[in-house]
Amino acid sequence: MRFVLAIVAFVVAAVMIVAGIAQRTIFAPPSQVTAAATVPADTRYVVIDSAVLNAHPGQQTLSVSGSKNAKTQMVAYGRTADVKAWLADQKYATIAYRAGDSAVTVKTVTPKSGATGSSGAASTATPAPTATPTPAPTGAATTQAAAPGPNPAGSDLWLDEFDGQDAQVTKMNVPSGVSVIVAGDGTAPAPDKIVLTWPVDTSTPWAFPLIIGGLVLLVIGIALYLWGLYTHRRSRGPRRKSGPKMPKLPKAPKYKPTASIEATPRGRRSTRRTRVMAPALLAGVLALTGTGAGAAFAETSTPTPTPTATSSAPHGNGNSPAPAVTAPQLERIVKRISVAAANADAKNDPNLAKLRFAGPALQLRDANYAIRVKKADQPALPAIPAGPLELSLPQATDSWPRTVTAVVKMPNDATGKAQAPLALALVQQTPRDNYMVEYAIALEPNVKVPNLAPASIGAAVVPPDSKLLKVQPDQVAAAYGDILLNGEKSKWYSSFDLTDDKLVAQVGASWKAQEQARLAQQFGQTSTLTFAGRVGAGPVISMATNDSGAIVWVNPEEVQLHRVTEAGAQVIAGATTAALSGVAQSNTGIESVYGYQLAFYVPPAGSDEKVRLLGFAQGLVSAREVP
Template sequence: MRYLAAVLALVLGGVALFVGIAQQTIWAPSQTATATITQSLDKAPVTLIRPDVQAISKEPVDFTITSDNPFVAALGRTGDVDAWVKGSAYNELTGIEKNGKDNSITAAHHDGAASVPAPASSDLWVAQQESQGQMVHQWTVPDDGPWTLLLASKDGKGDAPVNVQVSWADPQETPWAVPLIVIGSILLLIGLGLLGWAISKARAVKSGATSSKTVLKRTRAKVAATSSATAAILAMAVSGAVPANASSTSPSPSESAAQSSGDSKAYPIVMPQQLDTILEKVATAVNDSDKANDDKLLKTRAGGAAQSLREYANSLSRRQYQTEKPAAIQAGPVRSAVVPTDGAFPRKIMVVTQASTNDTPQVLTLQQANARAPYLLMNAVPMIGGAEFPGIAIGDQNVAAISNDADGLVAKPNDAVNALAAQLSVARANRDKFESSTFIDETHSYQDELFKAGKDARFFIKRTADPKITTSFRTPDGGAVVSAYISTTTMVRPRVAGSTVTLDAQTARMAGKSTTKDGLNINSVEPVVLYIPSAEAGGKIRVIGGSVLQYEANIVSRTAPTD
């Protein structure tokens, strides 16, 4: 009977211990949950995975995306993605419905056009990845705010993937595992104790009292040793029974939706890594077009003043004029960035780049006309020696694109540009409005030399700024930086009929003759950048950057108008 009790305790203890440990190992429930799309969706060129799908877990969420055709996965701010997709059909994955093991992704179809532009060419994405058929994407957002993952065929014309599986960490508890391990260990100890006691009793009957005492001592020693070993096993089992991630919790889709829908914070229209990519694309296209004198390539990444200036330079280069071409665009590093938080289109940004300390910093103004358009270089102006540009970081909430007639400054942007045009033409005009500038001084010196060389001629200089090209931004200190483009016509007229005007070599080649008794019009352009202090701070307007390109000279009547 003694042996039966011991064996029963050992068997029950072993079974309980095995089941308890098995629940933590071979029988342990999956710690990862999955969800798939269970409903039927119509074909569409785009699939959008919304933030609430990712919000199923605080830990990174894995997306396994499968398609029969090559596709692109692109991550962008939700507002940007919506603007890019607008007008086209798309399937939208909005969240996850939990139903035990049978979780499902909620989805909806939206009608629209059957194609979109090639997604990889967009400047709106902060990250993108191409796949030939299957991709495992781990969703991690680069910044605060709502983000959407966009899926589309590589050319934008095929069907977007809808075979999507979402996986996330989902810790499952096994409440009976620890109790079974403890109970099993105790039963084993009891069983071993009963077995030892039974053995000692049996030996005592055979060996007498003295032998019985000796056996009992040895048995107790064995039981003590066995108990220590079993206690060690128990401690190991208990210490490994609770998963390290068992305490993690996940917000419900409704909570995540509330968080994203209540987000009213303004965010910069481009992220740092996104800006780097845009600048690299712009610099590559513009610099390649400069080398090849290719106006068609230039138009893919330039507009406004930058396009006009470089088309003039390309034309001169094709005709083999020995003129200095505009400086190559420096993609970075970025030294300062005026990046507004207003997402309305057109979007405008201004950055200062400098490849190395040996290079002249450049002030680049870029514009994106709409969500599907690329950023174009609108103006590129080298900074002048000794000039300072405000140090501004991406995300500064005090930065904004402003009207060219904005108040709160010592001069409205349009008025400041017009004042500079007048000051460059006539040294005494608006002299008190501008800080000392090498650009202004060198312009005056050139004009003085021109006037002295042309003793038999009269000179009239007319400068005008195109307000449609002028771009202005509010700076954090309340001032403004302004990018502008001044067109200049220098009109040369003989003083008296019959007088001869001699032209310099470059102008003579442009005009087609080295001397003339008629009039002459010389056309040039001057891209400039200004800093205007706030009205509260006061002070003078500062010329930050400027350059000049003479692109044309035409013979005209001696009596041609000069106004």
């Protein structure tokens, strides 16, 4: 019997080991699923929707090749609506994939009539797909095909971007609502070979247990075989020879019961025998039918809960628009702005500054560059640090222009003293424009920032003429300028909290009165110094806060006119004014314009709070001799 058990163990062990090894070798599933597509050679832009990228679970790997110039190729991904808005007036190819039969199709999308490019508001309507046209013969290209297209590289619209060699193989986990764009530099065609790869679960959970179990059975079989062999050898000891065989005894006659004898025994012994046989027969029946005492309970199974699918994507929840940028996207934008500002500041080049600055921020930098060219000791404006971000407040919108507020931590100064954080107001006018710095201010010390919406939700932009605030956003600049001119006499004085206002202390009504008195004492009645306020050309930017108030960015200006009032007298300009105006002294007068970049917290209408200054930047923006 031991030899039989050993043979059975050997057979089962061999089957288990072979099955385990086969699962890891000949029966192993493929490690990935691959789909390849070839787009027409003259295609400049290729769009891959998230539905294609998520056709299979797992991380997607995108490989591109076939570009004539690998240095200009790029792969980026962004919200599907943003990608289509960027491609508003451009023809592009889309890739579709059917997971059932692994079929890949390529379609060409042509722009709808009336779509505009970056010079105007881009149409966000989805272009209608058309069949891929047959490539035209050489020399028969249309005017649109011959004209260079926009370059998508470096756009602030993308959630992430890979350029040059980094674009050849890209690993990503693209959520729903996000699309990938593959392109060249807008003039050269995009890579025409697109390969998508998804990983496949190749785990074989039963392979290792089968192999280990087979080895264990093999050891048991060997042990049984050795035990049986040892027992068999012991049972074959020396035996004595037997003598002659005994004769067979005659058979006894068979007993035949009479009718008087009962065939079935009765009594206590027969009852006991019956009781013993009944359980034995019942156990045999149960063993043959495969049921037991616990079989009834084994049929009840515990329900398995179905997990609820959740998704996290950089787009709205269907009820509200998505924030204009994500936190990583804004960090990348600020780093690009920092590099552009450093290049412009190092060369005092206003043309380089125009790449990332606009409005009041550009006006102040242009003036600073002009002054520093003629006055070497003029301090430069604060640099734009690359990070880290202390606060980000994007606008929740699906249209343009888009506004984003960011607060960047400033490094310590040369003496090791901490500097106030820098607040930026960024505006993107169209999908193809980058975010431009409209305002760049230093926050007030110990400023109390109101409660803001998280960056993952974004905030709404308050209309400039909104009457839901204590002061209309488009009136804040004029109201504060009136306070700088007239102080307590201003009708707006009680509406503003000026307790810790550093700008009023520096250039307010008291300072102006002191300057007028100083000039009168020094030069008598030969000249006059007057001040006038006006609203600058900068945009009014209002971002809603959680308490129904708003952060309002405005651009008031102040005009200082130093005019000669007595014949033969002259007005002497200061060094900064002379450097900017080119006039050191004048027989008529000199006009100096100071620009202010201000950020306020404006409480909601009916609130007991007052409007308070959050931060400012100011400086001379223009100067000229007046007739």
